[in-house]
Amino acid sequence: MTNEEHDKLLIERIKKDDHEAFRLLVDKYKDQALSLAYTFLKDKAHAEDILQEVFIRVYKKIKSFKYQSAFYTWLYRIVVNHCHNELRKRKRSDIEIEKIDLGEDSLSAQTDLNDKKTIIQASLDIMKFDEALVLKLFYLSELKMDEVVEVTEFSLSKVKVTLHRARKNLAVILREKFGKEIEEL
Amino acid sequence: MKEDRLEDLLKDSLLKTSDDFTDQLMGKVSKMHMQKIRLRLNALIVSVIACFGSGAFLIIRFGIQLNAFGFSLDMPKIAPLVGIGFVGLVILLHLTNLSRMISSSIE
Numbered sequence: 001m002t003n004e005e006h007d008k009l010l011i012e013r014i015k016k017d018d019h020e021a022f023r024l025l026v027d028k029y030k031d032q033a034l035s036l037a038y039t040f041l042k043d044k045a046h047a048e049d050i051l052q053e054v055f056i057r058v059y060k061k062i063k064s065f066k067y068q069s070a071f072y073t074w075l076y077r078i079v080v081n082h083c084h085n086e087l088r089k090r091k092r093s094d095i096e097i098e099k100i101d102l103g104e105d106s107l108s109a110q111t112d113l114n115d116k117k118t119i120i121q122a123s124l125d126i127m128k129f130d131e132a133l134v135l136k137l138f139y140l141s142e143l144k145m146d147e148v149v150e151v152t153e154f155s156l157s158k159v160k161v162t163l164h165r166a167r168k169n170l171a172v173i174l175r176e177k178f179g180k181e182i183e184e185l
Numbered sequence: 186m187k188e189d190r191l192e193d194l195l196k197d198s199l200l201k202t203s204d205d206f207t208d209q210l211m212g213k214v215s216k217m218h219m220q221k222i223r224l225r226l227n228a229l230i231v232s233v234i235a236c237f238g239s240g241a242f243l244i245i246r247f248g249i250q251l252n253a254f255g256f257s258l259d260m261p262k263i264a265p266l267v268g269i270g271f272v273g274l275v276i277l278l279h280l281t282n283l284s285r286m287i288s289s290s291i292e
């Protein structure tokens with residue numbers, strides 16, 4: 001059974017008010033959705049709160065879901081929209097310009113360099129928002145190019161260019177900021 | 186950096202939700218579900234009463250002879266009272282429902 005068929009099966013059960021199926025669907029996508037929400041909000045607790053709202057919305061709207069796209073594309077689109085709205089509410093839509101200062105001193109204070117996860121997350125935080133978003137959707141959520149286009153509402157060419165640039169920039173950041181440490185991991 | 190290596194590194198960066206995330210969410214979903222059921226039930230009760238009320242009103246208003254069943258009622262006097270009574274009951278139920286909704290949303 002493919003991933004989409006499995007989702008369809010769960011969705012059909014949810015439409016019949018099967019809460020266990022909803023729990024399975026949430027467990028399947030919550031971590032990836034959290035990583036996506038974190039790209040916007042840069043705060044894990046806040047991203048989790050938003051994610052709760054997102055899943056409540058999914059539960060309310062799932063009966064009208066018509067399988068015009070894959071479920072995960074629909075879910076990630078809701079996450080992206082919700083985060084955009086949240087940023088607009090907080091009047092912080094300029095967050096993409098903000099970059100976390102990871103100078104030599106702050107670096108050791110903020111990250112435990114033995115933790116690979118922290119290093120990657122810190123690198124993604126330094127990256128441009130668009131690049132981190134596309135990178136996560138493509139590699140972490142394993143979306144196809146056209147699905148990334150659907151979620152981000154960027155053009156296909158923009159997604160390709162952003163992805164190419166993101167790969168290059170991430171490699172540069174990892175080498176510059178964490179060169180020795182990342183090789184050792 | 187090789188693409189496979191990049192993919193592995195990114196996979197390692199996947200954030201994990203807190204342990205009680207799903208339980209919290211399911212609690213909210215169950216609460217929503219119960220509220221939906223309660224509202225549906227209330228709506229059902231209101232519709233049933235409204236149907237019976239209007240039915241009774243029509244029967245009395247258009248003069249089906251209850252006397253035939255052994256009642257001796259003064260129809261013209263009772264009819265408006267019965268009608269007003271049922272309409273009042275329906276309004277009362279709606280108000281009760283409304284206040285319950287408002288109080289739960291405040292909670």
